[in-house]
Amino acid sequence: MTTPVQAREMGRSLSRVEGRAKVTGTAPYAYEFPVLDPLYVYPVQATIARGRIIAVDASAATALDGVVTVLTHENAPRLASDADSELWVLQSEEVSYRGEIVGAVLAETSEIARHGAELVRVEYAEQPHDVELRVDRDDLYTPKVLNAGYAPDTDQGDVEEALRSAAVTLDETYSTPFEHNNPMEPHASIAQWTDDGLTMYDSTQGPSRVRTALAEVFGVDPAKVRVISPYVGGGFGSKGSPHPHNVLVGLAAKVARGRPVKFAATRQQMFSFLGYRTPTIQRIRLGADSDGHLTAIVHDVVELTAKVKEFAEQTATPTRMMYASPNRRTSHRLAALDLPVPAWMRAPGVTPGMYAFEVAMDELALRCGLDPVELRIRNEPEVDPQTGRPWSSRNLLACLREGARRFEWEGRDPTPAVRWHGDWLVGTGVASSRYPVHLLPGSAASIGLGADGRYDVSIAAADIGTGAWTVLAQIAADALEVPLEGVNLRIGDSELPPGSVAGGSSGTSSWGSTIVAAAEAFRTKYGDRPETGADVTVDMPQNPNLAKYAMDTFGAQFAQVRVHPGTGEVRVDRMLGVFAAGRILNPRTARSQLIGGMTMGISMALYEDSVLDPRFGHIVNHDFATYHIAANADIGDVDAIWVEEDDPYVNPMGAKGIGEVGISGTAAAVANAIYHATGIRRRDLPLTPDKLM
Numbered sequence: 001m002t003t004p005v006q007a008r009e010m011g012r013s014l015s016r017v018e019g020r021a022k023v024t025g026t027a028p029y030a031y032e033f034p035v036l037d038p039l040y041v042y043p044v045q046a047t048i049a050r051g052r053i054i055a056v057d058a059s060a061a062t063a064l065d066g067v068v069t070v071l072t073h074e075n076a077p078r079l080a081s082d083a084d085s086e087l088w089v090l091q092s093e094e095v096s097y098r099g100e101i102v103g104a105v106l107a108e109t110s111e112i113a114r115h116g117a118e119l120v121r122v123e124y125a126e127q128p129h130d131v132e133l134r135v136d137r138d139d140l141y142t143p144k145v146l147n148a149g150y151a152p153d154t155d156q157g158d159v160e161e162a163l164r165s166a167a168v169t170l171d172e173t174y175s176t177p178f179e180h181n182n183p184m185e186p187h188a189s190i191a192q193w194t195d196d197g198l199t200m201y202d203s204t205q206g207p208s209r210v211r212t213a214l215a216e217v218f219g220v221d222p223a224k225v226r227v228i229s230p231y232v233g234g235g236f237g238s239k240g241s242p243h244p245h246n247v248l249v250g251l252a253a254k255v256a257r258g259r260p261v262k263f264a265a266t267r268q269q270m271f272s273f274l275g276y277r278t279p280t281i282q283r284i285r286l287g288a289d290s291d292g293h294l295t296a297i298v299h300d301v302v303e304l305t306a307k308v309k310e311f312a313e314q315t316a317t318p319t320r321m322m323y324a325s326p327n328r329r330t331s332h333r334l335a336a337l338d339l340p341v342p343a344w345m346r347a348p349g350v351t352p353g354m355y356a357f358e359v360a361m362d363e364l365a366l367r368c369g370l371d372p373v374e375l376r377i378r379n380e381p382e383v384d385p386q387t388g389r390p391w392s393s394r395n396l397l398a399c400l401r402e403g404a405r406r407f408e409w410e411g412r413d414p415t416p417a418v419r420w421h422g423d424w425l426v427g428t429g430v431a432s433s434r435y436p437v438h439l440l441p442g443s444a445a446s447i448g449l450g451a452d453g454r455y456d457v458s459i460a461a462a463d464i465g466t467g468a469w470t471v472l473a474q475i476a477a478d479a480l481e482v483p484l485e486g487v488n489l490r491i492g493d494s495e496l497p498p499g500s501v502a503g504g505s506s507g508t509s510s511w512g513s514t515i516v517a518a519a520e521a522f523r524t525k526y527g528d529r530p531e532t533g534a535d536v537t538v539d540m541p542q543n544p545n546l547a548k549y550a551m552d553t554f555g556a557q558f559a560q561v562r563v564h565p566g567t568g569e570v571r572v573d574r575m576l577g578v579f580a581a582g583r584i585l586n587p588r589t590a591r592s593q594l595i596g597g598m599t600m601g602i603s604m605a606l607y608e609d610s611v612l613d614p615r616f617g618h619i620v621n622h623d624f625a626t627y628h629i630a631a632n633a634d635i636g637d638v639d640a641i642w643v644e645e646d647d648p649y650v651n652p653m654g655a656k657g658i659g660e661v662g663i664s665g666t667a668a669a670v671a672n673a674i675y676h677a678t679g680i681r682r683r684d685l686p687l688t689p690d691k692l693m
Ligand code: MOS
Pocket: 205, 235, 236, 237, 238, 240, 344, 345, 346, 347, 348, 502, 503, 504, 505, 660
């Protein structure tokens, strides 16, 4: 690993460097790039969940003034590779889920394209579909590997024997619903084919990844594909990998004779083919001795995937390492259903898994007669329970203690349903947070000295609203030992050296490590007096510490809620998150990430619930009127702070990821506070008013 970087710009609380461009409307999102004489494409979506297309009547659409053509599986250009079955768009008569793209209208305006799509008649041979997740299905199966490479099952010691002899036990089932990623900017792309190949302006978390996928699916040299995404209005994982619209707009551009083609998903389409979080059913069994030391942990997860492509969420993985226990078992079973492909949504697996496990810990604390903070302190492991490795740094207890102090937790009466504030019952809850440190491979960075005396620092990173433009410039400045103004950062374009995806809270670590290595190589090569035009390109270095240490970001979240027993309404009046994430590179953007995660966690606890109609296989509440995401009025006083943490092993910046840890454990803290307020322990999210009256 490269040597640690001295912090000068790092650690400063800077506003986002593109902030002015953002608020003055001069930072274009994908759909807003000025292109000449564009066409517009609008998809026709399947109205059955499984079957075959037997006929398409596009005559009414084709007859519409302004319609250029109607694409179907019969006339769409052929794709080169079905290696990613999710991207095999308009290539076959098979229908694999309701809402699948089965046709598209290309037209002179977006309104005509949309109108045309409504006129396309598709006739199907419908087959029975299967969309219901239940634990008693006899076809649940064990995936070979979970998302991010985790093993599906683990088994240490003898959990059954430990449960039989435990002084205190718990056996409860928790469930979480379908949830849909809804960044403010929906998925959007503009595609254009020229003699040079394909150019796509895309709202993505990873321009390099989209380029690779498009090159494969269209069968062209990656050098002939360029993906441009300098500004992205959120993603939350749904833009971490390409989805069918990327291929659709590319196909449409192929028949557009050189004209650019624009696509922007409607909010309704965000609920169909653009990713979602799988629902989960999680059975947790715990055993503890009379002092509250865990002797057995069992976490068995049932969740779903799509028949068309497997995605196995890593739900029980935090349970493998949070607390000490000599006996532990975790498992993941999947039902493969006729549904769109589930995908990443902020802290995939960790979010639903930590919800269930951290509520179970709260329940266990009550059964042991222990304070829930104290129960967690008593079960602090000395080393990572699953690998036996020491942590590069682990400050969960510091977070719990600092949070308890600031939240005035001491002396809390655990008795539920006894505190009133006017007509409202009041309660407090706590939960731990944790998200792993990920370092994604595949990045490279170049540094060159420009004629203006500034350093051009280039990497195809993505800023999805997180602050990467700012924080990477801070890192580059310190690595090059120049002030921030001495750096000209270039990101968000696949023409630059490749960047890994802005996912898994890995961006700053992965891209930052690469930039630091490039700066070191530059200085080694050119010394103190480089000349204009001097440049280097360097691949991301390996970090040998990854094999020696367990690395995680930790935190503790405290919530105070009010519940009206007459209406079941919940208000989260106060929430405090205390995190340990190594060096905080920019307190302002870091705090925004953390309270953003916490806000999304409150939303998960109370509101978010995509309701599937099993008769048809689609999500019914596919808009913001009926799928409620926490708005300003729903959020009280939310704050995030951090404890000092010096981690020399994690990367040369000493910084851990913070994009996802903020949502880890949040829903549990809220649910635990609701129990404390009301005495009602509902284990099925979201905790809507009907469940609390
Ligand atoms: Mo995050 S769900 O890993 O983009």
